[in-house]
Amino acid sequence: MTDTTIDVQAAGPQAEPSTRMNMIQAINSAMDVMMERDPDVIVMGEDVGYFGGVFRATAGLQAKHGKRRVFDTPITECGIIGVAVGMGAYGLRPVPEIQFADYIYPALDQLVSEAARLRYRSAGEFISPITVRSPFGGGIFGGQTHSQSPEGIFTHVSGIKTVIPSTPYDAKGLLIAAIEDNDPTIFFEPKRIYNGPFDGHWDRPAQNWSKHPAGDVPTGYYKIALGKAKIVRPGEALTVLAYGTMVHVAAAVIAEAGVDAEIIDLRTLVPLDIETIEASVKKTGRCMIVHEATRTSGFGAELSAIVQERCFYHLEAPIERVTGFDTPYPHSLEWAYFPGPVRIGEALKKVMRT
Amino acid sequence: MASDPANGTRRANLQPLSLYVPEPKFRPGDAVDFTEIDLPGAGETRRPDTADPADTFTDLAYQLVRVLDDENQAVGPWNPRLAPDTLRAMLRSMALVRAFDERMFRAQRQGKTSFYMKCTGEEAVAVSAAYALDYEDMCFPSYRQQGLLIARGWSMVDMMNQIYSNTADRLQGKQLPIMYSVKEAGFFSISGNLATQYPQAVGWAMASAAKGDTRIAATWCGEGSTAEGDFHSACTFASVYRAPVIFNVVNNQWAISSFSGFAGAESTTFAARAVGYGIAGLRIDGNDALAVYAATAWAAERARTNQGPTLIEHFTYRAEGHSTSDDPGQYRSEGEPNAWPLGDPIKRLKDHLIAIGEWDEERHAAQDKELAEEVKRAQKEAEQNGILGHGLHQPLDTLFDGVFEEMPWHLREQQAQMVAEETASGRPWARK
Numbered sequence A: 001m002t003d004t005t006i007d008v009q010a011a012g013p014q015a016e017p018s019t020r021m022n023m024i025q026a027i028n029s030a031m032d033v034m035m036e037r038d039p040d041v042i043v044m045g046e047d048v049g050y051f052g053g054v055f056r057a058t059a060g061l062q063a064k065h066g067k068r069r070v071f072d073t074p075i076t077e078c079g080i081i082g083v084a085v086g087m088g089a090y091g092l093r094p095v096p097e098i099q100f101a102d103y104i105y106p107a108l109d110q111l112v113s114e115a116a117r118l119r120y121r122s123a124g125e126f127i128s129p130i131t132v133r134s135p136f137g138g139g140i141f142g143g144q145t146h147s148q149s150p151e152g153i154f155t156h157v158s159g160i161k162t163v164i165p166s167t168p169y170d171a172k173g174l175l176i177a178a179i180e181d182n183d184p185t186i187f188f189e190p191k192r193i194y195n196g197p198f199d200g201h202w203d204r205p206a207q208n209w210s211k212h213p214a215g216d217v218p219t220g221y222y223k224i225a226l227g228k229a230k231i232v233r234p235g236e237a238l239t240v241l242a243y244g245t246m247v248h249v250a251a252a253v254i255a256e257a258g259v260d261a262e263i264i265d266l267r268t269l270v271p272l273d274i275e276t277i278e279a280s281v282k283k284t285g286r287c288m289i290v291h292e293a294t295r296t297s298g299f300g301a302e303l304s305a306i307v308q309e310r311c312f313y314h315l316e317a318p319i320e321r322v323t324g325f326d327t328p329y330p331h332s333l334e335w336a337y338f339p340g341p342v343r344i345g346e347a348l349k350k351v352m353r354t
Numbered sequence B: 001m002a003s004d005p006a007n008g009t010r011r012a013n014l015q016p017l018s019l020y021v022p023e024p025k026f027r028p029g030d031a032v033d034f035t036e037i038d039l040p041g042a043g044e045t046r047r048p049d050t051a052d053p054a055d056t057f058t059d060l061a062y063q064l065v066r067v068l069d070d071e072n073q074a075v076g077p078w079n080p081r082l083a084p085d086t087l088r089a090m091l092r093s094m095a096l097v098r099a100f101d102e103r104m105f106r107a108q109r110q111g112k113t114s115f116y117m118k119c120t121g122e123e124a125v126a127v128s129a130a131y132a133l134d135y136e137d138m139c140f141p142s143y144r145q146q147g148l149l150i151a152r153g154w155s156m157v158d159m160m161n162q163i164y165s166n167t168a169d170r171l172q173g174k175q176l177p178i179m180y181s182v183k184e185a186g187f188f189s190i191s192g193n194l195a196t197q198y199p200q201a202v203g204w205a206m207a208s209a210a211k212g213d214t215r216i217a218a219t220w221c222g223e224g225s226t227a228e229g230d231f232h233s234a235c236t237f238a239s240v241y242r243a244p245v246i247f248n249v250v251n252n253q254w255a256i257s258s259f260s261g262f263a264g265a266e267s268t269t270f271a272a273r274a275v276g277y278g279i280a281g282l283r284i285d286g287n288d289a290l291a292v293y294a295a296t297a298w299a300a301e302r303a304r305t306n307q308g309p310t311l312i313e314h315f316t317y318r319a320e321g322h323s324t325s326d327d328p329g330q331y332r333s334e335g336e337p338n339a340w341p342l343g344d345p346i347k348r349l350k351d352h353l354i355a356i357g358e359w360d361e362e363r364h365a366a367q368d369k370e371l372a373e374e375v376k377r378a379q380k381e382a383e384q385n386g387i388l389g390h391g392l393h394q395p396l397d398t399l400f401d402g403v404f405e406e407m408p409w410h411l412r413e414q415q416a417q418m419v420a421e422e423t424a425s426g427r428p429w430a431r432k
Helices: A021-039 A063-067 A077-090 A103-114 A151-155 A166-181 A247-259 A274-284 A301-312 A342-354 B057-061 B083-109 B123-132 B146-151 B157-164 B197-210 B229-241 B271-275 B291-304 B345-357 B359-385 B396-400 B407-426
Strands: A019-022 A041-045 A071-072 A093-097 A129-136 A162-163 A185-191 A217-218 A230-233 A238-242 A261-265 A266-270 A289-293 A320-324 B139-140 B218-223 B245-251 B280-285 B308-315
Touching: A021 A041, A021 A063, A021 A166, A021 A217, A021 B197, A063 A103, A077 A093, A077 A103, A077 B197, A077 B229, A093 A166, A103 B229, A129 A166, A151 A266, A151 A301, A162 A166, A162 B407, A166 A185, A166 A217, A217 A342, A230 A247, A238 A342, A247 A261, A247 A289, A247 A342, A247 B271, A261 A274, A266 A301, A274 A301, A289 A301, A289 A342, A301 A320, A320 A342, A320 B057, A342 B057, A342 B197, B057 B271, B057 B280, B083 B123, B083 B146, B083 B157, B083 B291, B083 B345, B083 B359, B123 B146, B123 B218, B123 B245, B123 B345, B139 B197, B146 B157, B157 B218, B157 B359, B197 B218, B197 B229, B197 B245, B229 B245, B229 B271, B245 B291, B245 B359, B271 B280, B271 B308, B280 B291, B291 B308, B291 B345, B345 B359
Parallel strands: A041 A071, A041 A093, A093 A129, A129 A185, A162 A185, A238 A261, A238 A289, A289 A320, B139 B218, B218 B245, B245 B308, B280 B308
Antiparallel strands: A019 A217, A162 A266, A230 A261
């Protein structure tokens, strides 16, 4: 399906009508558009029906598309994903919501051993075209069970795609692409930036998407190809690899430091856009990786290894990884855990020093 | 130094607590006596109308639906009154499953494949269900329901190709032997992880209902697997949405070496799990082909008329090892299979047909011989496509096919690396 993929922003001004949306509205719009286009798309999860989801991502969908296509589920993530796999085997295209990424673990067996393996083990007889949406990441005082970033668990699994948007525009285009994709996709939504971009300074006034260019979102159908990164800011001095909330935090630090960095928003972790990464690091000779997840075996380790394997002779400094700590996500000390401007700033100095 | 966490917290005036750990009645060397098992007589259990609410017959979860009596007659309200032709067809299918099992077990012992699992003693559970369901109904089996495929007339050669991971293996050598997947025959891809198929069957059934389809789903797991969270998630979902699904719990008494007590059998029945979820529950004689047929047909009618799910506990016995990797002599009494009070399902159906004058020992012996020949012919044909014991039959680069619909760069890169390395190594795995 990727052959018909278009990136509206990259393609320039469009006749397509657009409106201001925050990330929640953009995600809602993606599901709405897909439910209108494809009668096999169904949405389910805890509290997603009449109420419209604890983050309101499914608001209005049940009223519009009916409760046989948008419905609440029992509180069993294992059941939600298992049922979605069965629906996918029937021929539907389920979009289950796991209310918080922290709650996804009871569903791991159904994701890792079933959804991810079904195509392979049945030699293509059965597939799992499911898209698992789930808010992830911290910065909202959610404590250790509403703040985690478990993307590295899924990037480690063969047969699953992992997608993480950083803007309303991308969120809608990527979610539509994920729903149309015939492979299972984990779609992690950075909940800290649902309502607006975040510069990493928790004590500054919150921003919203109304003035951000990517808060202008087409009301209709469009998609952004999975596996394609986006160069958020072109630059020559350093390559910054980030995704989700950390794209914005890193960009703010870079802007304040006045470094001519090339900031790459990965958007899809698996499959990774290796070409964009490789070309950038070979050009800049320096690389800093930023993610909120814990450090050890985090996705940054994979990025670091890949960059080293492919760009070693172009590197002028050791690759820097800026991550959350290898601790549970704390409640009161959230901003000490969060890889914010201080930690990124220190890493920036180190990677630029040599 | 050993610590005692309770040191200083024990109260001298209270009785010390005691942890209970279940233990099966008989271990190797023990004489077996199954008289403690409570077996109601055939025909004694009532048959509610399929439109009755589940909470009006919860007693059935604690009884035992039996149709074939000690005189080999079909009796009582659950008697499905099948035509002799159907009975003979069912008998033939069950005998064919056993012949197939014996041949493939031997093939594994001869080094022709890596693994096999027999269903000896449990043939009725899958075969009768296949006869009672529509061919279009979707089955989500565990690993011991090969009888579904055999009864649905699926090619034994195709099954053997999979067992041998040979050039004609429809699963391209990607799956452990017997983990079949046959979409055309309504047979879902078997997982090695237990009970995962339960919520999947519910999801399939919910999808069918949401689409206004007329097909229902059926799924199977062992009594041991009912302890998995998936089982309970499935029951909850099925109850909530009244999914048109049949849950089969094959209580064959043993989960590898763990007796059913480790899944809770000492406290209640497995059919009783249904009661807590408010879904229909039946406990039946799983070695009685007519009881299995009748219960499945009854559950299917409930599902087709939007009465919701039914859980059927098939009370049976795993007469042989868990798999070719298992030796039950290490943990249970050798006397158990022969002492099992519900007998052998094939013999019981055979005796019934003879009792009603529709079969005889000579025809049965002739049929056994004919089936053995049929299986042998199929084996010969399958072996033309190769056997695992003779090496690998799939092109090396197919290892990477089917991870995703389209192969991403990192897999293409690993594939190219593997092909280059293998080619350079000179190992005789060249592409066939």
